[in-house]
Amino acid sequence: MHQKVECPSCTSMKCFIKRHCSPDQLAVISENKTQTTYSKGDFIFREGYRMHGIHFTNMGGIKVVTTNSNGNEQVVRLLSDGNILGHRVLGNDKYYFNAIALMDSKVCFVETNVFQDICLNNPEFAYNLILFYALELRRTELRVKYLAQMSVREKVAEAFVYLNEVFGTNPKTKTLNLKLSRQEIADVAGTTPEQVTRQLKDFDDEKLIVRKKREIRLNIAGLEKIVLDFKIE
Amino acid sequence: MHQKVECPSCTSMKCFIKRHCSPDQLAVISENKTQTTYSKGDFIFREGYRMHGIHFTNMGGIKVVTTNSNGNEQVVRLLSDGNILGHRVLGNDKYYFNAIALMDSKVCFVETNVFQDICLNNPEFAYNLILFYALELRRTELRVKYLAQMSVREKVAEAFVYLNEVFGTNPKTKTLNLKLSRQEIADVAGTTPEQVTRQLKDFDDEKLIVRKKREIRLNIAGLEKIVLDFKIE
DNA sequence: CGCGTCCTTGAACCGCGTCAAGCCAGGTGG
DNA sequence: CCACCTGGCTTGACGCGGTTCAAGGACGCG
Numbered sequence: 205m206h207q208k209v210e211c212p213s214c215t216s217m218k219c220f221i222k223r224h225c226s227p228d229q230l231a232v233i234s235e236n237k238t239q240t241t242y243s244k245g246d247f248i249f250r251e252g253y254r255m256h257g258i259h260f261t262n263m264g265g266i267k268v269v270t271t272n273s274n275g276n277e278q279v280v281r282l283l284s285d286g287n288i289l290g291h292r293v294l295g296n297d298k299y300y301f302n303a304i305a306l307m308d309s310k311v312c313f314v315e316t317n318v319f320q321d322i323c324l325n326n327p328e329f330a331y332n333l334i335l336f337y338a339l340e341l342r343r344t345e346l347r348v349k350y351l352a353q354m355s356v357r358e359k360v361a362e363a364f365v366y367l368n369e370v371f372g373t374n375p376k377t378k379t380l381n382l383k384l385s386r387q388e389i390a391d392v393a394g395t396t397p398e399q400v401t402r403q404l405k406d407f408d409d410e411k412l413i414v415r416k417k418r419e420i421r422l423n424i425a426g427l428e429k430i431v432l433d434f435k436i437e
Numbered sequence: 438m439h440q441k442v443e444c445p446s447c448t449s450m451k452c453f454i455k456r457h458c459s460p461d462q463l464a465v466i467s468e469n470k471t472q473t474t475y476s477k478g479d480f481i482f483r484e485g486y487r488m489h490g491i492h493f494t495n496m497g498g499i500k501v502v503t504t505n506s507n508g509n510e511q512v513v514r515l516l517s518d519g520n521i522l523g524h525r526v527l528g529n530d531k532y533y534f535n536a537i538a539l540m541d542s543k544v545c546f547v548e549t550n551v552f553q554d555i556c557l558n559n560p561e562f563a564y565n566l567i568l569f570y571a572l573e574l575r576r577t578e579l580r581v582k583y584l585a586q587m588s589v590r591e592k593v594a595e596a597f598v599y600l601n602e603v604f605g606t607n608p609k610t611k612t613l614n615l616k617l618s619r620q621e622i623a624d625v626a627g628t629t630p631e632q633v634t635r636q637l638k639d640f641d642d643e644k645l646i647v648r649k650k651r652e653i654r655l656n657i658a659g660l661e662k663i664v665l666d667f668k669i670e
Numbered sequence: 671c672g673c674g675t676c677c678t679t680g681a682a683c684c685g686c687g688t689c690a691a692g693c694c695a696g697g698t699g700g
Numbered sequence: 701c702c703a704c705c706t707g708g709c710t711t712g713a714c715g716c717g718g719t720t721c722a723a724g725g726a727c728g729c730g
Contacts (some may be wrong), residue, residue: 320564
């Protein structure tokens with residue numbers, strides 16, 4: 205197994221804990237946290253899993269998904285390193301979604317009571333967490349709107365904008381830092397693999413992407429325009 | 438105008454402020470809050486409106502909606518008395534949804550800086566607010582799932598379950614405590630008035646509802662079964 | 671070289687939204 | 701008091717978008 209990364213010596217600039225806790229608190233948290241390494245495809249938690257704490261991604265990428273009757277997955281949220289995971293479960297220990305590693309990932313875990321202590325003793329931390337939740341809530345609501353009202357074309361465009369936002373592109377090749385199957389893209393967009401293929405063909409014709417199998421070079425400005433046009437009218 | 442309800446003498450058992458603040462704090466908040474009465478159809482805030490605080494419904498009912506290109510509304514959230522409204526905007530003053538009164542409503546408003554002070558000086562309040570946000574987030578994510586994967590039949594059933602959850606039914610007549618047009622039901626369910634009519638007919642045939650124009654008597658157990666069946670398989 | 675997996679493409683099907691016509695009820699004015 | 705009008709409800713017909721099904725092709729790996 206890998207060496208555990210201790211909070212005081214952690215270099216993540218994105219980590220919520222790292223950004224909002226005092227050195228003293230970092231030491232306490234570090235002592236009380238566990239850290240696990242997951243391989244691509246591993247479950248961080250499953251539907252019905254009993255949660256008794258909060259996860260923080262130290263490195264890697266994770267998707268939170270919900271499964272429907274036919275076994276199709278719908279991606280509810282994507283997250284890269286430095287993000288909070290499983291914070292929805294706070295105060296209610298049963299959760300109805302699965303969290304799956306999209307690549308090799310390292311995840312820290314803090315138990316609820318430790319976390320609660322931080323909140324109660326560090327009001328600034330708590331207030332910043334409230335702001336974080338507010339932002340998350342707005343994002344999720346926006347996704348409600350998207351899934352309910354967008355056409356497939358718009359949903360696929362939005363999926364790439366979202367993927368780019370979270371994982372970014374290789375600055376040299378401009379290809380997405382994550383290779384996904386048509387099925388996986390469909391799960392993010394909320395449609396079928398066949399529709400994804402068709403849309404990718406259209407986008408290719410329109411110079412919005414260049415596709416070489418799973419390597420996809422994005423014309424982000426163009427894709428964002430599709431999403432923006434939806435928002436405006 | 439109506440008389441302002443002061444927090445210390447407010448009798449709402451549901452109000453978040455009332456439940457989690459000390460008498461001292463209640464006095465401070467009451468002094469700094471404003472209270473407005475809205476009639477059915479009035480906007481509490483509009484898309485693009487600049488927000489500088491948080492609302493609490495003292496009495497009444499409100500819907501938070503988003504409008505699409507054709508002018509159709511999609512209900513994102515319903516709330517009755519004692520609820521928090523506009524908390525998503527915290528830390529980011531622009532909002533992309535409209536809040537509209539469903540009936541005559543009284544709403545309290547607390548400015549952000551006052552609210553922030555409460556959070557920073559009352560960690561318990563802040564922590565409970567975090568729990569509230571976590572719950573809200575789970576609810577919203579569930580709606581993402583519903584809108585993305587449910588059939589119209591299931592969505593209409595879910596709309597009534599949701600309406601019943603928030604506004605309840607008259608214990609005598611078992612009719613919904615809120616009369617809505619077909620269009621308004623469609624906005625909650627995420628479909629069209631015509632589809633609502635068709636579903637209501639089906640539900641009536643199946644003894645899941647009894648409809649007398651806008652008066653609708655619900656067989657909640659039956660409707661919940663439809664939603665539950667979707668969840669399970 | 672052969673097998674399996676994923677991608678692609680076409681075709682058929684179907685659920686749902688749209689359009690339009692008719693209906694019913696409540697309100698208004700003669 | 702009734703005739704008319706208006707707005708919402710109902711119902712049927714239609715068409716489109718998107719999912720599903722199926723077959724063929726490309727690629728990778730043993």
